[in-house]
Amino acid sequence: MEQAVPERPYEEPRADIEELHEPVVEKQPEPVIEEEPALNAAEPEPEESPEAEGDGRMKAIDLIAPTRLDFLAEKEAAEEQPVKTAEVIAFANQKGGVAKTTTTLNLAVAFAESGYRVLCIDLDPQGNLTMSQGIDPDKVEKSLYDVLVNDMPISEIIVKREIDIAVASIDLAGAEIAMSTKIGRERSLEKALKEVSGDYDFVCIDTPPSLGLLTINALTAANKVIVPVQCEYLSMRGLVQLQNTLRMIQENLNPDVKIEGILPTMLDSRTIHAKEAIEILEENFGDLVFQSRIKKAIKFAEAPVKGASVLKYDSNSSAANYYRDLAKEVLSHGSA
Secondary structure: OOOOOOOOOOOOOOHHHHHHHOOOOOOOOOOOOOOOOOOOOOOOOOOOOHHHHOOOOOOHHHHOOHHHHHHOOOOOOOOOOOOOOOEEEEEOOOOOOOOHHHHHHHHHHHHHHOOOOEEEEEOOOOOHHHHOOOOOHHHOOOOHHHHHHHOOOHHHHEEEOOOEEEOOOHHHHHHHHHOOOOOOHHHHHHHHHOOOHHHOOEEEEEOOOOOOHHHHHHHHHOOEEEEEEEOOHHHHHHHHHHHHHHHHHHHHOOOOOEEEEEEEEOEOOOOHHHHHHHHHHHHHHHHHEOOOOOEOOOHHHHHHHHOOOHHHHOOOOHHHHHHHHHHHHHHHHHHO
């Protein structure tokens, strides 16, 4: 009988034996293809040496966002150049017929005679300041209405005459209603003036005979307020209301506005009533009352007919000199 051969357990073939049967193929090194850098590619950052890595822990400065590092960098503080802005003067009194328009125009021209750059703004829907420079408000295509309501640049409505003037039209009468739903309506004129503030030394604003939204816009945009007052008792009573309005403007809209002075106008020095009115003004307002006096003169009525200021219409008249004296006083206040 044949003896049974015991089965040997299966063994995996040895690697060294397989290698003997396979042909040895030498691997060729793959060619290295250098890619051309893109035209706008940033330069590669230099690799840090192992010594620079230290113990491998992150530093605190690495955890700070790049925007937070700005305060760590030492920067030379650039010297800020002061920006020249215009002195904005509003001529306000809610009573009509006190020579606001006459004062606005003639004082502005007196400033211009002294070499200052002046812009007049006619904020009165009657357009008397516009007419006083020979411009018909009814024929004006663009006016302050478009600036206040439609945000048109104020430079588009400025007309050059004796001085530059931002003209008014009858449409301005509807501006307060049109602006009633506008956000920031009290600052519409202030925002518009930022465009040209650096082009002038003085901006003179003629306001309507009321304390409505147009006057509030003027007081909000102004640095100073000049209050023309007719030398009569009834005219002076309105000063209390104007003071109350100005106080509200200071508290809520423009803390820097202040009364530059109260100007007695249409003075008839022959009457006792006029002298008493001046005394009442000085007793109640003291140094706020200008020393200059604007006396009655027929030249003030004649000049607008010619579309000119009194200083151009009759340069050597007493009426013209009243406003030259006022200009010197206002300028001396500014220097003081």
